[in-house]
Amino acid sequence: MAKMSRKGWFLAGGGVCLFLLLAPVLLRGYWVRLLTNMFMFGILAESVNIIAGYCGYLALGNMVFFGMGAYTAGVLMAKFAFSFFPALIIAGLGASLFTVCIGFPILRLKGQYFLMATMGLLELLREITTNISLTGGGQGITLPIFPGRAAAANHFFYYFMFGLMILSMVCTFAISKSHLGYAFRAIKFDEDAASVMGINPTPYKTIAWAISAFFTSLTGAGYAYWMSYIDPGEAYQIMPSIKMYLMMVLGGGGTVLGPILGAFFVEFISELVWGNFLELHFLILGLILVIVVVFTPKGLMDLFQK
Amino acid sequence: MVILEGKRVTKHFGGLTAVNEVDFEIQRGEIFGLIGPNGSGKTTLLNLINGIFPVTKGEILFLGSRLNGLKPHRITRLGMGRAFQVVRAFEGMTVKENVLVGSLFGAKNRKDIRTGMKEVEGVLDFVRLGAKKDYRISEITIADRKRLELARALAMTPELLLLDEVMAGLNPREVEDMMEMVLEVNRKGITVLLIEHVMKAVMGISQRIMVLHHGKKIALGSPKEIAENEEVIKSYLGDKFVRREAERRDLS
Numbered sequence: 001m002a003k004m005s006r007k008g009w010f011l012a013g014g015g016v017c018l019f020l021l022l023a024p025v026l027l028r029g030y031w032v033r034l035l036t037n038m039f040m041f042g043i044l045a046e047s048v049n050i051i052a053g054y055c056g057y058l059a060l061g062n063m064v065f066f067g068m069g070a071y072t073a074g075v076l077m078a079k080f081a082f083s084f085f086p087a088l089i090i091a092g093l094g095a096s097l098f099t100v101c102i103g104f105p106i107l108r109l110k111g112q113y114f115l116m117a118t119m120g121l122l123e124l125l126r127e128i129t130t131n132i133s134l135t136g137g138g139q140g141i142t143l144p145i146f147p148g149r150a151a152a153a154n155h156f157f158y159y160f161m162f163g164l165m166i167l168s169m170v171c172t173f174a175i176s177k178s179h180l181g182y183a184f185r186a187i188k189f190d191e192d193a194a195s196v197m198g199i200n201p202t203p204y205k206t207i208a209w210a211i212s213a214f215f216t217s218l219t220g221a222g223y224a225y226w227m228s229y230i231d232p233g234e235a236y237q238i239m240p241s242i243k244m245y246l247m248m249v250l251g252g253g254g255t256v257l258g259p260i261l262g263a264f265f266v267e268f269i270s271e272l273v274w275g276n277f278l279e280l281h282f283l284i285l286g287l288i289l290v291i292v293v294v295f296t297p298k299g300l301m302d303l304f305q306k
Numbered sequence: 307m308v309i310l311e312g313k314r315v316t317k318h319f320g321g322l323t324a325v326n327e328v329d330f331e332i333q334r335g336e337i338f339g340l341i342g343p344n345g346s347g348k349t350t351l352l353n354l355i356n357g358i359f360p361v362t363k364g365e366i367l368f369l370g371s372r373l374n375g376l377k378p379h380r381i382t383r384l385g386m387g388r389a390f391q392v393v394r395a396f397e398g399m400t401v402k403e404n405v406l407v408g409s410l411f412g413a414k415n416r417k418d419i420r421t422g423m424k425e426v427e428g429v430l431d432f433v434r435l436g437a438k439k440d441y442r443i444s445e446i447t448i449a450d451r452k453r454l455e456l457a458r459a460l461a462m463t464p465e466l467l468l469l470d471e472v473m474a475g476l477n478p479r480e481v482e483d484m485m486e487m488v489l490e491v492n493r494k495g496i497t498v499l500l501i502e503h504v505m506k507a508v509m510g511i512s513q514r515i516m517v518l519h520h521g522k523k524i525a526l527g528s529p530k531e532i533a534e535n536e537e538v539i540k541s542y543l544g545d546k547f548v549r550r551e552a553e554r555r556d557l558s
Contacts, residue, residue: 179410179419186407189396196356196390198382198411198462254398 020162024155032154036226038267039161040219044240045247045259046168047215052245053253054181055208056188058111060241061118064125065095065213067235069220071129074141074230079134088221095217096210103206110191119238126236140231143224157226164222165260168215173256175211184208185254250292252299261300265292309334309466309497310355314364317347317354317521324350326521327364332466337488337498339512339529341505343542347521348501349391352468355499356388357381368466382412387464389455391471391501395443401454402426402439405461412462426461433457433487449480456487466497473504485511505547509533517542 024032044066051059072091076082082090106117130138146153175181183204186194191201224230243266251262266289273284296302310332317325325347332338340348353359355366357378366373373381382388387408395404402423409422409429417425430436433453438446446454452472459467469488473481485507492498492511502508508515509529517525517532519541525532532538539548 177419182403182407182410182419185399185403186396186411189398190394192358192378193390193394193396194407195378196358196382196388197408197458198379198413199407200377200379 039165041263042165042260044244045263047212049259051212054184058115063241064122065216066220069217070224070235073221091221092218095213099209099213107205129232252301255301258301307334311367316363318362336513339508339515342518346518385465387459387462388468389459393451408458408461
């Protein structure tokens with residue numbers, strides 16, 4: 001496919017955005033919920049992209065920040081009567097602060113060691129959450145229900161996830177054009193060479209992880225409020241962690257649009273396959289993903305950039 | 307004036323002594339050659355100088371400040387640029403972006419991206435890569451990669467440039483080009499520490515040469531003194547080199 005011109009991107013992007021803005025009015029509830037879900041995974045994949053796609057870290061444990069966000073919002077809203085937005089901000093900042101504290105030891109690890117440390121973190125937080133009373137333990141926690149009609153709630157969470165997704169893309173775009181972006185990519189390709197070229201790797205990696213955690217945590221908080229119930233098993237699952245990573249790789253790591261594309265693609269195909277082949281769902285989904293990876297090893301974005 | 311000084315610099319890797327009590331002084335403005343057989347500790351010494359490995363014993367002074375314990379990125383910003391032996395370009399970036407990283411982070415002063423880009427254009431023109439600035443690393447030749455290494459180091463606006471075998475793998479014509487470039491860099495006032503196996507190059511452009519063997523300094527002197535030093539001939543240059551040099555002198 002030919003490289004798209006700047007104007008082409010602008011028009012296509014504007015058209016898609018306009019459609020998505022009007023979608024809740026035009027489409028049935030099922031589609032609105034499906035799109036909300038796609039946006040959610042879009043944010044999660046974009047968040048992984050910042051630490052994995054740009055910085056090259058095998059961040060397969062990012063779900064830990066989703067769980068932290070969900071539980072921070074859950075506990076603040078259910079037990080301390082916070083309203084949603086203050087709880088949301090605290091959830092986001094809390095997760096970022098957490099990465100800064102653990103980043104200095106953990107981000108010195110590379111490759112699979114980093115992977116093991118973050119997965120360990122996921123297990124650790126799930127166990128802690130299951131065993132203390134503040135979080136409601138293994139029974140989970142019920143959040144206040146969104147006031148108003150069901151349709152209003154649907155629209156609220158639709159625009160919430162949509163807005164957050166756009167914000168995560170704008171943020172990633174700004175990073176990619178800044179000092180941060182160049183430092184992240186240099187670290188990804190050769191950390192030693194990067195440091196000889198004047199980059200101090202640990203602070204940069206910590207910043208990448210903090211931004212990634214921030215968006216992931218906001219998404220978790222939004223999800224908890226959307227579902228109005230959260231339990232440790234769901235909040236700290238390993239599968240979505242792998243899924244968001246897969247979406248990022250599939251769409252194209254280290255690009256702004258790739259992870260979003262990957263998330264939409266996987267969620268949409270998954271929904272289609274699920275609806276048509278209930279029994280063989282995973283088999284067929286897996287097959288499609290293998291085919292896509294074989295033909296576009298650098299991600300779907302590569303089709304547009306050649 | 308001394309720009310870089312090593313005092314009894316020593317590095318142990320477990321039981322192996324890679325660099326053994328090496329003393330040296332590099333004068334500001336000179337081209338200082340570092341030669342020796344494979345495994346003699348040349349690259350290790352470079353790694354000690356720019357902080358990739360900590361020294362086991364001894365100390366290294368750069369522009370009067372002690373480098374021991376400083377991380378590579380700090381040392382770089384003091385004014386030391388390095389080109390690697392094995393080309394370590396950032397594969398997923400373009401030629402221009404590779405050099406930009408050096409300009410943004412390796413220079414003493416922080417600058418914005420637009421200023422950095424402008425400087426990079428100049429550096430790329432200097433190493434004659436201007437026409438290939440938007441190429442990916444996988445699309446350029448070995449000779450271009452070597453020039454790119456030089457460009458990345460120059461973009462850090464160093465006072466001391468460490469060049470680790472930038473001429474290895476180049477054909478004679480490309481070696482000539484590279485020699486000319488190094489001389490031109492030096493004329494701009496940048497001190498050069500050059501590790502090289504291509505004898506014609508080191509002998510041709512260095513003012514002084516230090517020879518390492520099994521981690522020890524076995525000789526230090528002008529190219530002529532080094533070419534005539536018996537110990538150097540025995541351990542590194544070999545009789546053939548001496549005979550060839552003699553023939554060359556006879557012919558001229």
